[in-house]
Amino acid sequence: MSNSPHWSSASAPCRFEWQPSRWLIAAVCLLTILAAVSLLASDLPANAAWPLVVVVLGYGAWLAYRESRRRPREVLIRDAGTVVEIDGERVEGFQMDWRGVLAFARWRDGGGRAHRLVWWPDTLSAASRRELRLAAPVETSPRDPASMAP
Numbered sequence: 001m002s003n004s005p006h007w008s009s010a011s012a013p014c015r016f017e018w019q020p021s022r023w024l025i026a027a028v029c030l031l032t033i034l035a036a037v038s039l040l041a042s043d044l045p046a047n048a049a050w051p052l053v054v055v056v057l058g059y060g061a062w063l064a065y066r067e068s069r070r071r072p073r074e075v076l077i078r079d080a081g082t083v084v085e086i087d088g089e090r091v092e093g094f095q096m097d098w099r100g101v102l103a104f105a106r107w108r109d110g111g112g113r114a115h116r117l118v119w120w121p122d123t124l125s126a127a128s129r130r131e132l133r134l135a136a137p138v139e140t141s142p143r144d145p146a147s148m149a150p
């Protein structure tokens with residue numbers, strides 16, 4: 001008879017909330033202002049530069065507004081990453097990619113439409129980022145073929 005404790009093979013569900021990043025919105029605003037200044041500093045004639053400045057400022061403001069109005073999303077990862085629900089709906093083909101502290105999620109809904117979320121450092125703490133990395137499904141890629149003949 002074994003004295004070792006029984007460990008459950010099932011992992012606890014992990015719930016993460018996504019919300020728009022203030023850092024991203026600030027970056028869009030900063031890039032918009034820099035784009036307008038660069039148009040004015042260029043060799044464009046003033047009668048061509050100013051209308052473009054107005055267009056750039058309007059488009060940048062619209063992008064920042066659109067990003068700030070995105071609704072928060074709730075991501076639930078269960079059964080060691082095999083079941084993923086977003087806003088209560090099960091999704092297929094959920095993938096996580098990591099670029100330093102940025103976490104990128106991709107999936108397709110039932111109609112085949114692609115969706116993406118990005119967790120920035122201001123929206124996901126280091127502890128939550130680690131938990132997400134451990135809970136996310138692991139993508140197994142096929143081995144690379146041999147580069148030389150046997």
